[in-house]
Amino acid sequence: MQKTGAGAPALLTDHYELTMISAALRDGTAHRSSVFEVFARRLPQGRRYGVVAGTGRLLEQLAAFTFHPDEVDFLRRTGVVDDATAEWLAGFRFSGDVDGYAEGELFFPNSPILTVSGTFAECVILETLILSVLNHDCAIAAAAARMVTAARGRPLIEMGSRRAHEEAAVASARAAYLAGFGSTSNLAAGLRYGIPTAGTAAHAFTLLHDDEKAAFASQVAALGEQTTLLVDTYDISQGIRNAIAVAGPGLRAVRIDSGDLSVLAAQSRALLDELGAPDVKIVVSGDLDEYAIAALAAEPVDVYGAGTAVVTGSGAPTAGLVYKLVEVDGRPVVKRSENKATVGGRKTAYRRHKPTGTAVEEIVLTGASAVTADPQPGDRLLQRPLVRGGEPVADLPGLEQSRTHLRDCLITIPWEGLKLSAGDPAVPVTVTAAT
Amino acid sequence: MQKTGAGAPALLTDHYELTMISAALRDGTAHRSSVFEVFARRLPQGRRYGVVAGTGRLLEQLAAFTFHPDEVDFLRRTGVVDDATAEWLAGFRFSGDVDGYAEGELFFPNSPILTVSGTFAECVILETLILSVLNHDCAIAAAAARMVTAARGRPLIEMGSRRAHEEAAVASARAAYLAGFGSTSNLAAGLRYGIPTAGTAAHAFTLLHDDEKAAFASQVAALGEQTTLLVDTYDISQGIRNAIAVAGPGLRAVRIDSGDLSVLAAQSRALLDELGAPDVKIVVSGDLDEYAIAALAAEPVDVYGAGTAVVTGSGAPTAGLVYKLVEVDGRPVVKRSENKATVGGRKTAYRRHKPTGTAVEEIVLTGASAVTADPQPGDRLLQRPLVRGGEPVADLPGLEQSRTHLRDCLITIPWEGLKLSAGDPAVPVTVTAAT
Numbered sequence: 014m015q016k017t018g019a020g021a022p023a024l025l026t027d028h029y030e031l032t033m034i035s036a037a038l039r040d041g042t043a044h045r046s047s048v049f050e051v052f053a054r055r056l057p058q059g060r061r062y063g064v065v066a067g068t069g070r071l072l073e074q075l076a077a078f079t080f081h082p083d084e085v086d087f088l089r090r091t092g093v094v095d096d097a098t099a100e101w102l103a104g105f106r107f108s109g110d111v112d113g114y115a116e117g118e119l120f121f122p123n124s125p126i127l128t129v130s131g132t133f134a135e136c137v138i139l140e141t142l143i144l145s146v147l148n149h150d151c152a153i154a155a156a157a158a159r160m161v162t163a164a165r166g167r168p169l170i171e172m173g174s175r176r177a178h179e180e181a182a183v184a185s186a187r188a189a190y191l192a193g194f195g196s197t198s199n200l201a202a203g204l205r206y207g208i209p210t211a212g213t214a215a216h217a218f219t220l221l222h223d224d225e226k227a228a229f230a231s232q233v234a235a236l237g238e239q240t241t242l243l244v245d246t247y248d249i250s251q252g253i254r255n256a257i258a259v260a261g262p263g264l265r266a267v268r269i270d271s272g273d274l275s276v277l278a279a280q281s282r283a284l285l286d287e288l289g290a291p292d293v294k295i296v297v298s299g300d301l302d303e304y305a306i307a308a309l310a311a312e313p314v315d316v317y318g319a320g321t322a323v324v325t326g327s328g329a330p331t332a333g334l335v336y337k338l339v340e341v342d343g344r345p346v347v348k349r350s351e352n353k354a355t356v357g358g359r360k361t362a363y364r365r366h367k368p369t370g371t372a373v374e375e376i377v378l379t380g381a382s383a384v385t386a387d388p389q390p391g392d393r394l395l396q397r398p399l400v401r402g403g404e405p406v407a408d409l410p411g412l413e414q415s416r417t418h419l420r421d422c423l424i425t426i427p428w429e430g431l432k433l434s435a436g437d438p439a440v441p442v443t444v445t446a447a448t
Numbered sequence: 449m450q451k452t453g454a455g456a457p458a459l460l461t462d463h464y465e466l467t468m469i470s471a472a473l474r475d476g477t478a479h480r481s482s483v484f485e486v487f488a489r490r491l492p493q494g495r496r497y498g499v500v501a502g503t504g505r506l507l508e509q510l511a512a513f514t515f516h517p518d519e520v521d522f523l524r525r526t527g528v529v530d531d532a533t534a535e536w537l538a539g540f541r542f543s544g545d546v547d548g549y550a551e552g553e554l555f556f557p558n559s560p561i562l563t564v565s566g567t568f569a570e571c572v573i574l575e576t577l578i579l580s581v582l583n584h585d586c587a588i589a590a591a592a593a594r595m596v597t598a599a600r601g602r603p604l605i606e607m608g609s610r611r612a613h614e615e616a617a618v619a620s621a622r623a624a625y626l627a628g629f630g631s632t633s634n635l636a637a638g639l640r641y642g643i644p645t646a647g648t649a650a651h652a653f654t655l656l657h658d659d660e661k662a663a664f665a666s667q668v669a670a671l672g673e674q675t676t677l678l679v680d681t682y683d684i685s686q687g688i689r690n691a692i693a694v695a696g697p698g699l700r701a702v703r704i705d706s707g708d709l710s711v712l713a714a715q716s717r718a719l720l721d722e723l724g725a726p727d728v729k730i731v732v733s734g735d736l737d738e739y740a741i742a743a744l745a746a747e748p749v750d751v752y753g754a755g756t757a758v759v760t761g762s763g764a765p766t767a768g769l770v771y772k773l774v775e776v777d778g779r780p781v782v783k784r785s786e787n788k789a790t791v792g793g794r795k796t797a798y799r800r801h802k803p804t805g806t807a808v809e810e811i812v813l814t815g816a817s818a819v820t821a822d823p824q825p826g827d828r829l830l831q832r833p834l835v836r837g838g839e840p841v842a843d844l845p846g847l848e849q850s851r852t853h854l855r856d857c858l859i860t861i862p863w864e865g866l867k868l869s870a871g872d873p874a875v876p877v878t879v880t881a882a883t
Contacts, residue, residue, distance in 0.1 A: 026634075029648055033667075087639045145609060148612070175580055177584060178584040178613060180616065211463055214464055221776055227475075231472065234475065247783075330765045349683065
């Protein structure tokens, strides 16, 4: 499976991953059986949950993770690796296993959201790519999920592409859709992932024309009345009058992109109703984050357009996930300076629920304790096989399923967990070391 | 020129750019001669300057900005564009002009850093890509430049790839190098841009081995004594003793990645000296930003490794640049709700300097005033041709030249401008409208 629309992933890797492999190949430790885990030591300041996102993108890139001869040549020529390592890289293909939380699953500090097992060399070589994909996509999905909660069922359009790196923008659109956004402005996300795309018009389109009415007439002529006219280029009230005069009451929506949106939404609604256009919807945009969206809950807004805050993770642009070696040849390993919550050994994770379905605890077990664990009714095993022997397992959930899964998961967390204010993680995680 | 290692750029575009083109093609305004400008209304909170970065990446993608038949088919099939627009897209190639500030140039609020002229359709279609590239790269370069200043001549390694989207990581490495970082951990940045790559080892490498000495011996055997040993996996003092015992006093460096770095740097220096290894350098890393780097100025640190703070723009992950239509068929246009500093019409920008070389003012002139402007000695014209008739001009500066240019520019700003504390833009910008 070749990755669509972006480069080969193997060199999206830190220099030291390959020098470590070089040394480990030479001393034989490269082949030691190893387990690495991805987890977050903490959530971003005050956040109550994390959202697993990016797994689908990661598996796609894992399948394409091979070294092109030009890449190997570059590494050899610049002295990053020696001949033996160059040869190993030229034949590299991941042949290990990956297990992980489903995309769309919630996570909390110390949740082992991804587990990679295989030889040391084949696991460590994936570190940078795995963390890049997950740290980015999880950050965006968590911010987007809070906006979806704040919007209380009103649809959201992701329109932040211009405020993010051009490829990060595509991944952001995917993560926001996963989190419950209804559509994106990003066309590449439409092509690659089948996400519905949407758009209105920019102020430039109005400025291009001789007057606002001419711009509106042109847009309606091309796109039909089921379009959204941007009414705040000059005067908003006049803009709305012009919109209805040109398109009639069958127009889909008007968009307001500036000013005090709560006042303007109410005034615009009143004016539209007065003009006999009660079915024309109101789209608002302009630096909306979860708090601004929540503040508009009582106003007659029909659709939110969110941009910068989504693609920058609304103050937390990276998820703080780390990739740690936890087991070598069956023996748990741990860095001495880690905080006490970090324990070595491969982990098994359950989430425990009340009979009502509310999540009360996440239980992370290691070593022997995992084997002897006695699941209770309402416990849900959080990890599932993703890759076996280097090949993706059959029937991995698609983006739509992951989207549904997140919606279902958010229903299970205690109600405080959905508050936008700063607080503790919604579900405590207990890590129990092997006994 | 085909872009290296990343996808085709044409669909990295907002839906509405193409629907606007659809409408404008139908009513004939698509062909109106237009000028768009990129500028920031403000700098991120308290920042004193911005850094132009990404221009080189942008021009590379501009050359590859054509629509693949599959992309056109997608747009037609999903109803984004009609047949006439699909046909226009299939034959699209930018044929206009681009002028801009040099990569590595400083900018301030309202500096017209990029000017795109051509037909409305061929200019508007580039909006999203231009802003994605510049908003990302300028954000990273500005943060990185502050870290370089804080490091006071000590070298910096960019090692944040794992905390950013995998392709944004490559662009971040490039922007950080432009800003004066000495190297990056990102191998793709090494291959694509010729940036020196560097790396040490991870804690996993030590944990993989039976003990720390075995890990160090393996690394030195593979990479020679000109390598950097990571000494904080278990106990730092013992780690340093092990490092010198294994590698001898010819070892290049030790790295410390945790703990109170100011205390540990001093203790480590004393211990290395005591062990007869005065030439072994100390590399520190671990959530370093410009403030943490500045706080280490008095400590015996030789090299800084910075990661998360670089790739997330140290609190300002996007530069806030906008792309605005300022002229149609020679007539200045402006959105009525803009703040007063925004004026229509194509602009010309100079920076005025004292005889000592210190920049005192940036003068932005529009329309007739630009023609009659009378440059003084010490004025420097900031815009230069980048693209003519769709083709990049000859002899555009490369990354090394841009890096030098930034260093030269930073010398010219008033000394307050280099302070890390919050403040006003270092150089005021005066925008004078046509008279």
